[in-house]
Ligand code: DI6
């Protein structure tokens with residue numbers, strides 16, 4: 001006889017399943033049955049055959065809205081130190097270049113990260129992750145990229161993976177060795193790319209420490225050719241790829257990552273139509289990062305209309321990092337995506353559920369409330385799902401259920 005774990009009934013469900021008629025995939029008055037941490041049955045309460053599930057513990061959600069657990073699919077949330085002093089210096093007139101010359105900027109985070117032990121990196125990341133988790137995030141992608149040598153990149157990935165032992169979140173890790181040029185390689189960027197391809201990627205792949213490989217393809221990062229070498233090494237080691245592309249200029253990164261069947265191209269403020277077309281053909285998701293757009297006071301939003309026209313999926317993430325996006329609220333990103341990029345509230349919610357799952361290649365197990373997916377869901381104190389994108393600084397998260405088990409709040 002099948003064993004059911006629990007029943008969750010009397011819920012208003014924004015399943016986010018892809019259906020023509022309704023962007024939220026709403027099941028008004030729904031019931032959901034959990035078995036083995038997965039959704040064994042979901043549908044209208046009136047179609048629910050209570051007899052089949054007799055003696056299963058039942059939770060009455062009393063008409064509250066639920067959504068899939070939120071997914072933050074692009075963060076740099078593990079790092080040492082912080083850049084608050086630099087923020088203040090800039091507002092007192094110092095330029096980015098002056099700060100960089102004085103040892104500030106991204107390289108100051110690299111120095112602080114190199115000095116931090118595995119446990120220190122973990123301890124510093126946990127409160128940040130806690131903020132995300134309190135807003136209903138149940139899956140979180142974390143990139144390396146502040147070690148810029150093999151030992152510290154691996155330490156970052158190990159600390160990132162460890163977070164799931166302390167917090168009720170699933171962690172997906174990404175090796176971002178090609179994030180910036182470390183000071184040891186100032187005059188030899190190709191030599192650094194050799195290190196990434198010949199040492200970092202093979203070691204990380206052999207140890208199973210990363211789920212994917214990313215790079216920063218930009219005038220202040222790495223060229224298209226250097227990025228392509230990183231992708232070749234990643235594929236050689238059976239790792240999928242994604243890319244920081246077209247954030248500040250158009251280097252053709254979106255086309256490149258699409259040509260390598262990439263999971264996502266991220267930022268994309270400067271992507272041209274050809275890049276969008278190749279992303280559509282490859283099924284590469286556009287990951288939009290309004291926190292970085294806001295903090296850098298960018299003025300050119302990503303081409304939302306082109307993504308819509310070509311049917312490119314749009315995900316949303318915090319880009320949580322100490323420089324360009326010191327953000328620990330995914331709900332705030334929903335609001336900013338609507339206010340700054342003119343996405344609809346339904347697109348924004350899909351961006352942190354269904355589309356974020358696709359950006360991580362996890363669409364078979366998370367991102368929507370459908371049979372056989374993980375029973376990760378959030379109970380909200382809202383009156384309609386679009387409301388999640390509306391307020392700023394309010395947290396309507398009432399409870400989080402992960403693998404069918406209540407991990408925070410009350411129902
Ligand atoms: N793009 C960004 O906006 C961040 N990294 C990247 O590739 C910046 C990271 C930092 O300033 O620490």
Ligand code: FE
Pocket residue numbers: 074075076244319
């Ligand atoms: Fe980033």
